[in-house]
Amino acid sequence: MDQPWRILEFYSGVGGMRYSLMKARIRGEVIEAFDINDRANDVYEHNFGHRPFQGNIQILSAADLDKYKAHAWLLSPPCQPYTRQGLQKDSADARAFSFIKILELIPTMQHPPLILFVENVVGFEISDTHKQMLGIFAKISFVTQEYILSPVQFGIPYSRPRYFCLAKRKPLCFKISSLNNQLLHTSSHLVLFEDSKLMVGCPPQHEECSLSCQPIRNFLETPFLVTDCAEACYGTSDGKVKQSDENNDRGKASNGNVGFFGKYVVPHYVIERWGNAMDIVYPDSKRCCCFTKSYYRYVKGTGSLLATSEVSNCEPTANNELCYIKDLGLRYFTPREVANLHSFPEDFCFPKHISIRQQYALLGNSLSVAVVAPLLQYLFANPCQQSSEES
Numbered sequence: 391m392d393q394p395w396r397i398l399e400f401y402s403g404v405g406g407m408r409y410s411l412m413k414a415r416i417r418g419e420v421i422e423a424f425d426i427n428d429r430a431n432d433v434y435e436h437n438f439g440h441r442p443f444q445g446n447i448q449i450l451s452a453a454d455l456d457k458y459k460a461h462a463w464l465l466s467p468p469c470q471p472y473t474r475q476g477l478q479k480d481s482a483d484a485r486a487f488s489f490i491k492i493l494e495l496i497p498t499m500q501h502p503p504l505i506l507f508v509e510n511v512v513g514f515e516i517s518d519t520h521k522q523m524l525g526i527f528a529k530i531s532f533v534t535q536e537y538i539l540s541p542v543q544f545g546i547p548y549s550r551p552r553y554f555c556l557a558k559r560k561p562l563c564f565k566i567s568s569l570n571n572q573l574l575h576t577s578s579h580l581v582l583f584e585d586s587k588l589m590v591g592c593p594p595q596h597e598e599c600s601l602s603c604q605p606i607r608n609f610l611e612t613p614f615l616v617t618d619c620a621e622a623c624y625g626t627s628d629g630k631v632k633q634s635d636e637n638n639d640r641g642k643a644s645n646g647n648v649g650f651f652g653k654y655v656v657p658h659y660v661i662e663r664w665g666n667a668m669d670i671v672y673p674d675s676k677r678c679c680c681f682t683k684s685y686y687r688y689v690k691g692t693g694s695l696l697a698t699s700e701v702s703n704c705e706p707t708a709n710n711e712l713c714y715i716k717d718l719g720l721r722y723f724t725p726r727e728v729a730n731l732h733s734f735p736e737d738f739c740f741p742k743h744i745s746i747r748q749q750y751a752l753l754g755n756s757l758s759v760a761v762v763a764p765l766l767q768y769l770f771a772n773p774c775q776q777s778s779e780e781s
């Protein structure tokens with residue numbers, strides 16, 4: 391392909407796909423992005439200087455899309471229809487409609503895309519939306535390779551396994567076509583980035599993978615210790631944090647000081663209620679759990695908490711486990727640290743009016759650039775030639 395790829399980014403959120411394209415150094419241009427969420431679009435515009443098309447993707451027609459003459463579509467549709475925590479209504483969930491609707495337009499287009507990339511949660515691969523998607527791809531002569539990969543397989547101490555579908559319209563082909571029509575859990579054949587020498591090809595959660603990961607410490611804002619936090623215990627007892635303590639009040643110590651990490655301190659009442667369900671990691675840990683959009687609002691299953699002190703006056707026995715946890719200087723990872731674990735670039739930032747909770751929500755919906763970039767590099771590589779390995 392001589393000309394730069396013309397790329398559409400659907401469900402663009404805060405632009406994780408676009409950052410992945412940049413990291414993968416794909417010779418192409420995002421000619422339009424689409425998202426229904428105002429705040430996500432504010433963040434996107436703040437970082438890329440372009441405001442995505444704001445509206446429901448479901449209303450787009452084939453004629454609307456033909457105007458872009460796009461070669462590639464990147465799509466990360468809502469994952470709630472398929473998440474284990476959700477109701478798993480799958481294709482019956484209204485949030486799944488726009489995705490199938492837009493794929494169904496492809497056979498009717500004058501300038502259909504040549505390349506598609508889809509990201510979603512694990513569980514999507516057994517959904518009927520997935521079945522419908524593959525049915526449409528077969529009808530329009532697309533070949534596919536599917537993956538379930540997590541950042542831990544790329545040297546990042548972060549467990550966020552996600553489903554990816556790479557699809558190309560024939561006669562385009564994959565570099566390794568023997569992997570067509572397979573669901574793969576390994577990344578070993580993906581192109582190595584100069585700066586990701588730690589990439590290893592083993593299944594997510596595999597012990598050896600996390601051993602070769604960098605420590606969490608490398609992803610923290612510095613200094614990472616909690617200060618001024620002893621009395622920063624605000625909130626209600628239902629595991630939810632008070633509505634009014636957004637950005638300002640939360641973390642204000644009774645002496646009036648607001649330490650940088652004050653608003654990230656885990657209140658003692660939350661430890662008492664949810665301590666046993668917390669995933670606690672240390673700066674030297676080589677793993678942490680997936681941050682969801684509910685991080686900072688809820689504790690259970692929404693992401694790891696950071697222990698900033700290993701010294702406790704209490705013994706970690708079953709009887710005084712909560713006392714022990716209270717002494718760990720627990721705090722939430724900051725939004726910047728979550729962005730670091732998502733491998734977002736240093737210059738990524740939020741406009742001032744986006745609250746902390748909104749920042750977590752937007753990041754929780756986003757993706758790992760460390761995983762998506764090599765997949766995109768593989769997807770866009772030498773698309774018109776068979777690899778020498780196969781010839």
Ligand SMILES: C[S@@+](CC[C@H](N)C(=O)[O-])C[C@H]1O[C@@H](n2cnc3c(N)ncnc32)[C@H](O)[C@@H]1O
Nearest residue numbers: 401402403404406425426427446447466488756
């Ligand atoms: C899983 S998130 C994708 C996030 C994105 N990849 C990122 O890096 O931030 C799904 C996004 O799709 C948007 N969305 C959901 N349904 C939509 C629809 N029908 N039309 C347009 N955008 C939609 C949501 O606002 C959300 O930002």
